[in-house]
Amino acid sequence: MNFLSIFDVIGPNMIGPSSSHTAGAVAIALLARKMYGQPIKKVTFTLYGSFAKTYRGHGTDKALLGGTLGFHTDDERIRDAFEIANKMGVEYHFIPDEETVTNHPNTADIFFEDEDGHTLFVRGESIGGGKMKIVRINNIDVEFTGEYSTLIVQQVDKPGVVAHITQCLSLHNINIAFMRLFREDKGTTAFTVVESDQPIPRDILQYIKINPNVQDLMLIEM
Amino acid sequence: MDFYNGQALLDLCEKENILISAAMKEREVTMGTLTGEEVDAKLVTVLEIMRNSSHRPIEKPGKSIGGLIGGEAKMVNEYGKTAQSIAGSMLSKAISYSMAVLEVNASMGLIVAAPTAGSSGVVPGVLMALQEEKNLTDDDLYKGLLNASAIGYILMRNASVSGAEAGCQAEVGAASAMAASAIVEIMGGTPKQCLTAAVLAMSNLLGLVCDPIAGLVESPCQSRNAIGVANAITSAELAMAGVTHPIPFDEMAEAMYRVGKSLPFELRETAMGGCAGTPTGCALGCAICGK
Numbered sequence: 001m002n003f004l005s006i007f008d009v010i011g012p013n014m015i016g017p018s019s020s021h022t023a024g025a026v027a028i029a030l031l032a033r034k035m036y037g038q039p040i041k042k043v044t045f046t047l048y049g050s051f052a053k054t055y056r057g058h059g060t061d062k063a064l065l066g067g068t069l070g071f072h073t074d075d076e077r078i079r080d081a082f083e084i085a086n087k088m089g090v091e092y093h094f095i096p097d098e099e100t101v102t103n104h105p106n107t108a109d110i111f112f113e114d115e116d117g118h119t120l121f122v123r124g125e126s127i128g129g130g131k132m133k134i135v136r137i138n139n140i141d142v143e144f145t146g147e148y149s150t151l152i153v154q155q156v157d158k159p160g161v162v163a164h165i166t167q168c169l170s171l172h173n174i175n176i177a178f179m180r181l182f183r184e185d186k187g188t189t190a191f192t193v194v195e196s197d198q199p200i201p202r203d204i205l206q207y208i209k210i211n212p213n214v215q216d217l218m219l220i221e222m
Numbered sequence: 223m224d225f226y227n228g229q230a231l232l233d234l235c236e237k238e239n240i241l242i243s244a245a246m247k248e249r250e251v252t253m254g255t256l257t258g259e260e261v262d263a264k265l266v267t268v269l270e271i272m273r274n275s276s277h278r279p280i281e282k283p284g285k286s287i288g289g290l291i292g293g294e295a296k297m298v299n300e301y302g303k304t305a306q307s308i309a310g311s312m313l314s315k316a317i318s319y320s321m322a323v324l325e326v327n328a329s330m331g332l333i334v335a336a337p338t339a340g341s342s343g344v345v346p347g348v349l350m351a352l353q354e355e356k357n358l359t360d361d362d363l364y365k366g367l368l369n370a371s372a373i374g375y376i377l378m379r380n381a382s383v384s385g386a387e388a389g390c391q392a393e394v395g396a397a398s399a400m401a402a403s404a405i406v407e408i409m410g411g412t413p414k415q416c417l418t419a420a421v422l423a424m425s426n427l428l429g430l431v432c433d434p435i436a437g438l439v440e441s442p443c444q445s446r447n448a449i450g451v452a453n454a455i456t457s458a459e460l461a462m463a464g465v466t467h468p469i470p471f472d473e474m475a476e477a478m479y480r481v482g483k484s485l486p487f488e489l490r491e492t493a494m495g496g497c498a499g500t501p502t503g504c505a506l507g508c509a510i511c512g513k
Contacts (some may be wrong), residue, residue: 001456006246009374009400010336010345011369013271016327017287017439019339050437057288057438057465057510059330079330128384130335 012130020106021051021058022124026078029067031134031146032110032122035218041114042091043068049105051126052096061094062084064108068092073130103135119151141181146220148195153208154216157183157190164211165192172204189215223252228417228471230378235413242403243414245369265364266272268334270462272346275326275333276319288510290440295322298448312355313455317448320347324444337374337383337396340432340439343447344397345370346406348454362408370400371409375422375451380472381479385432388482389478394450395427396476400459401454409463417471419461424474429459429481431489433496442497466487 005011014023014219026097033040045064047055059078065085066078077084084090104125113119123136133145137152144150151169155161162181169176177197183190195199225231225245234245251258277376280299284291286479294316302314309317320343327333327342336345349363372397382388383396402419406476411419435441469477488495497503 002380003254004367004375005256006261006371006375007249007268009371009378010268011334013332013334014339015330016333016342017330022330023335049363053511054437059287061331074332076332084473091284099276128242128336128386 004038007127014130015063015073015078015171015196017058018058019130020126020128021054021060022063023073023130024066024106024132025051025060025129026065026071026073026110026123027130027132027146028108028126028134029064029110030070031132031220032112032120032124033068033070034146034220035122035134035137035152036112036118036120037117037218038114040068040090042112042114044095044113045114046094046095046097046109046110046111048097048100048102048107048109051106055094055096060089060108063165064110065092069091070110085154126151130153132140137191138189140184140189142191142193143180144193144195149178149200149222150220151194151200151204151216152220153192153217154218155190155192155211156213156215157187158213161211161213162192165194165208165213168204168207169194169196169200171207172201174198174200174204206219224249226376227380228420228475231372231376232413232417241365241369241407243365243407246368246372252391253455256314262364265367266399269363270365271332271334272323272336273350275323275331276343276346276350277322278326278331279322282317283325285331286325286437286438286440287330288328288436288440290326290435290438290506290510291328292442294317294326312351313452314450315354316347316351316455318347320344320351320447320451321444324348324439324447328438328440328444336370337378337400338385339391340385340390340434340443340490341383341393341397341447341450342463343444344394344454345404346399346448347447347451348401351362352405354410356409358408363505364405366408369416370404373400373416377475377478382482388479389430389485389490390432390446391424391427391430392480392482394446395424395430397447398427398450398454398457399423401451402457405454405458406446406461411460415461418466419457421467421469421471421474422457422460422494423453425467426457426477428478429485431485431496432491433489433498433503434493434497435503436510437491437493437498438510453476
C-alpha cells in the first residue's frame with residue numbers, strides 16, 4: 001500500500017465540487033497537456049459514463065479545459081476556463097457519449113490538434129479522491145499516473161530499443177522505479193513508460209533519440 | 223515509526239507520552255517525504271483555505287452550479303446571532319461555517335477535501351467556531367488538523383471514506399469522527415478520549431446513505447455537513463465528560479466499513495435512492511441535467 005500522508009487525508013486543496021468529477025478531471029487534462037508539449041490550439045474532449053451524465057453540474061468541462069490550459073487542481077481560474085480559453089484563442093469542443101461503455105465510469109478522452117498536424121490522443125480515468133491514471137495514448141493501451149517523473153518513448157517494436165533506453169538512463173544515473181512496455185501488435189508501434197522518483201533530466205532525450213527506432217519522446221517533469 | 227490502527231496509535235502515544243497530533247507528525251516525517259518544516263508550511267495553507275471557505279459565503283453568498291444551494295450559511299449565521307437562536311453560539315457558528323464550505327465547493331471555489339469534498343465542511347466548521355469561542359491560537363488548530371488526519375488516515379487505510387464505496391457514513395461520518403477527536407485533543411483530553419469521541423461520532427452516523435440529488439455535491443450534502451458538526455461537538459462533549467463507548471475504535475471502523483459494503487448500490491452516490499430517488503429528487507435531477 002502507498003504511504004498515506006497527512007495531506008492525502010486533509011487534502012487535496014482543490015476547486016470543487018467533486019474530487020473525482022472535478023479535481024481528477026483537472027489532473028488528467030494537465031498531464032495530457034504536458035504530454036502534448038505543444039501550444040494548445042484545438043482540443044476535443046469526449047466524456048463517458050458518469051462524466052457524460054453529470055459534467056455540467058460538476059464543472060467537469062471547465063476542469064478538463066482548465067487542465068489543458070495548465071491550471072492545477074487548486075487554481076481558482078478553473079471556474080473561468082471558458083472565458084480564458086476564448087481570450088487565448090483556444091478552440092474547444094465537448095462530446096458527451098453516454099452510449100459507449102468504458103472500463104471506468106469516469107473516463108475522458110482528450111484529442112489535441114493544430115494546423116501543423118501535431119496531434120495527440122489521450123484517455124484518462126478519474127479513479128477517486130482526485131487520483132487518476134492515463135490508460136491510452138493514441139491507439140495503444142497504457143497505464144501510468146504521472147505521480148512520478150515519467151518518460152514516455154514511442155518506438156518501433158524492434159529488438160534493442162528498451163536496452164538503449166535503460167543504458168541512457170543508467171549513464172545519467174537515473175534510478176528506475178517502474179518501467180513497462182505497451183504495444184498493440186508485434187513489430188508495430190510501442191510505448192515504453194519509465195517512472196522514476198528522482199527528476200529525469202531533459203537533456204537525456206537527445207541521447208535516447210539517437211536510436212533510429214525511437215519515434216517520439218514525452219517527458220513529464222514533477 | 224508507523225501505526226496501522228487505533229490501538230497501535232494509542233499504544234504509541236502511551237509509550238512515548240505524546241499526543242495524537244505529535245504521533246501523526248512524527249509518522250509523516252519519518253515515513254513520508256516531507257520535513258517537519260514542510261508539514262508546518264502545508265498546514266498554514268490548509269488552514270488559510272479552510273478559513274476563507276468557511277467565511278466567504280457568509281459575507282458574500284452565491285448560487286451553486288446546480289442551483290440547489292446558496293445563501294444558507296449566511297441565513298444560519300444571522301439567525302444564530304438573534305435571541306431566538308436555539309443552537310447557541312458555538313453550535314450555530316460551527317454549522318454555518320460548515321455549510322459555507324459546501325457553498326464554496328458547489329460553486330467551483332477552493333476548498334480542502336477533509337477527507338472528501340462532500341464532507342469538507344465538518345472539520346473547518348468545528349475548528350473555526352472553536353477558535354472563536356475558546357480564544358484558540360492557530361497553533362492549537364494545527365494540532366487539531368494533525369489529530370484529525372490521524373483518525374482519517376486510519377479510516378482510509380482500514381475502512382473507507384468514499385461515499386461511492388460505503389455511503390455518507392464513510393464521508394460525513396469519518397469527517398465527524400476526525401473533528402470530534404480533534405476537539406478533544408485541543409480541549410485537553412487524552413488520546414484515549416479522542417478515540418472514544420471518534421467512536422461515538424461514527425456509531426451515531428452508522429448506516430447513513432449517500433443520496434445526492436441530481437448526483438451533485440449540494441443537497442442533502444450541505445445539511446449533512448451541519449449534522450456532522452453537531453455530532454462531532456456532541457461526541458466530544460460526551461468523551462470529555464467521561465462517557466465511554468463499549469466498542470473499541472478499530473472494531474467500530476470495521477463495523478462502519480461492513481455496513482457501508484452492505485448498503486445497496488442505489489444508496490452509494492449513484493443518485494438513484496434516498497433523497498435523490500424521491501419523485502421530487504428525480505424531477506430536480508432531470509431539470510438540472512437537462513433530460
